[in-house]
Amino acid sequence: MINTIIFDLGAVLIDWNPHYLYSKVFQEEEMRIFLETVCTPAWNEEQDGGRPLQEATDLLVAQFPEHEANIRLFYDRWAEMLQGEIPGMVELLQSIKASGKYKLYALTNWSAETFPIAQERFEFLGWFDGIVVSGVEKDRKPFASFYQTLLNRYSIQPDEALFIDDNLRNIKAAEQLGIHAIHFTHVDALKPQLIEYGIPVETV
Numbered sequence: 001m002i003n004t005i006i007f008d009l010g011a012v013l014i015d016w017n018p019h020y021l022y023s024k025v026f027q028e029e030e031m032r033i034f035l036e037t038v039c040t041p042a043w044n045e046e047q048d049g050g051r052p053l054q055e056a057t058d059l060l061v062a063q064f065p066e067h068e069a070n071i072r073l074f075y076d077r078w079a080e081m082l083q084g085e086i087p088g089m090v091e092l093l094q095s096i097k098a099s100g101k102y103k104l105y106a107l108t109n110w111s112a113e114t115f116p117i118a119q120e121r122f123e124f125l126g127w128f129d130g131i132v133v134s135g136v137e138k139d140r141k142p143f144a145s146f147y148q149t150l151l152n153r154y155s156i157q158p159d160e161a162l163f164i165d166d167n168l169r170n171i172k173a174a175e176q177l178g179i180h181a182i183h184f185t186h187v188d189a190l191k192p193q194l195i196e197y198g199i200p201v202e203t204v
């Protein structure tokens with residue numbers, strides 16, 4: 001019996017993507033190369049894990065001085081990477097919350113320094129019974145210790161919880177801890193999967 005639903009935030013409820021900023025700066029191919037070789041996902045994950053933004057920026061500027069101006073844009077104009085809500089997902093979250101049957105939590109890889117920007121912009125972040133932010137904890141998915149922080153803090157039984165994330169790596173990590181998990185791709189695919197777990201959702 002599922003009594004707890006745990007949501008990832010980025011790419012599940014919130015549309016965050018560096019492309020939204022850097023498409024204003026580069027042509028498509030230049031942007032792709034820059035984000036694959038300079039401001040990479042691996043570099044960004046270290047900030048999610050607690051590395052200070054200034055330290056991260058200085059590190060890249062020293063490594064790629066020719067890209068200094070565009071490196072500094074990453075956090076100077078970070079808010080421009082937040083496009084909005086993932087279509088249909090906030091309505092789904094609201095309907096689940098309105099049922100009153102489930103505890104709702106968020107487990108997110110997110111810098112502690114940028115997360116307050118999202119909190120100000122997205123009212124639904126206040127609907128959760130708790131949010132565990134990687135940058136605050138200085139730990140992150142897919143490490144088991146990060147999931148365990150959520151389980152311990154809110155006394156969640158793994159076999160009574162369902163985790164929703166767009167990253168298959170994170171899904172597999174949750175499953176290894178005995179947490180039920182759904183690999184998110186689209187709201188229309190998610191709804192029937194939730195119904196299979198006995199979670200009533202609007203299917204229209």
